Amino acid sequence: MRNFCGVDAWLNYQFFIMDFSFLQYNVAERVAIITLNRPEKRNALNGLFVAELRQAFKKAAADEGVKVIVVKGNGEAFCAGADLEYLQQLQTNTYEENLADSRELMQLFQEIYQLNKVVIAQVEGHAIAGGCGLVTLCDLSYVVPEAMMGYTEVKIGFIPALVAVFLVRKIGEGRARELLLTGKLFTAEKAAQHGLITAVVPAAEIAAHVAKVAASLCNDTSxxxxxxxxxxxxxxxxxxxxxxxxxxxxxxxxxxxxxxxxxxxxxxxxxxxxxx
Structure with a gap:
């Protein structure tokens, strides 16, 4: 493996592929690419998906050959939040079961936030509820103009509990109140104005743009x-x-x-x- 990040190689070559059920894990030139891979479910999350994400991030964190991590999604959506079947299952859980399940997601969010490597979100589709939460946790995030975002939990009688802890830190209480309490969807442009994401990038350019950012982090920084x-x-x-x-x-x-x-x-x- 070469000791630098080449943009072309990053885009076109995979050095390592690990088997997962709900995601793809690739490493190319010191960049680990975690791809949410349930396109038929709009990359919706369930308990097993969260467990796989934790495993993938831990693997990247421990790999001395990885310097930067990119999270993206296959299909039309980046991540549509919780899977409907998963939400139905939660209704029959005991309090103890729901608490244990919530703590798994809590651990994922905390691990991303405190990870020893830079995490970049490459968002090429809608990021809703838990999907928007994932974007919130990333250090840098680039989103296509067409993508809608939002913390819609209050619209189904739920609460954006875990992400609220991080969102207030990231964009301040006032803006967090607007986004969390209304549950409304908002554009990538508004997300950028609020400081929630790093930049809006056209769909035709986003892959190359993220690759260039990752390459610069690999080559130009300690x-x-x-x-x-x-x-x-x-x-x-x-x-x-x-x-x-x-x-x-x-x-x-x-x-x-x-x-x-x-x-x-x-x-x-x-x-x-x-x-x-």
Whole structure:
């Protein structure tokens, strides 16, 4: 395997394929591609699907040959939320069973948010309810103009409980209230205006655009720096200002002694091009 991310290779070649029932897991040039693969069900989620997603993300996190993770969907939808048969089953569950099931989704969301690698959403279709939740958790997200998004749980007597914890952190309480309480669908453009997604990208360009972003992260940035920066962003919001600054200063000092920092500064001072 080459030690850099080539856009053409990323788009056209697969180094590794792992068997799953509800998703496809491919690795090409340090990019793990997790593809939701229930197109006949609009990639709707159920308990087994959530378990497979957890397995795929854990595999990518543990793989030293993976630096960036991309999540996408096969078919017309990115993810339509919970599967209808799954929702019917939940109605007959006991409280304890529903709590255990909810905690599985909680673990998936938390693992994505705290993952040691950058996660990119490539959204080429509608992302509704739990599907919109997945997009919310990703570090970067690129969405086609035609895709509609929304947290529609309140329209069926449910609540967007888990995603609310992360959405408030991401876009603020006021905007989160609007999206969560109305349950209305909104455009990718509005999602970008709210800061929910990174950018709106035309359908004909999105695959190449995401590949280019992933390649840049692979080639131009330190894996250690990405990991520490991501964890710092997720941590400082929970700390008082003085504690947050103290934590940041500690990480700053620790990073200065890391080999990646020494290599990066040396290359910068010597005006050398460094490929990570």
């Amino acid at each position: 894996a250690h720096s990405l990991n520490v920066t991501k964890q710092l962003i997720g941590t400082v919001l929970d700390l008082p200002l003085s504690e947050g600054l103290a934590h940041a200063a500690t990480l700053n000092a620790q990073t200065r002694g890391h080999e990646d920092c020494k290599r990066g500064i040396a290359a910068f001072l010597n005006k050398e091009k460094l490929t990570w």
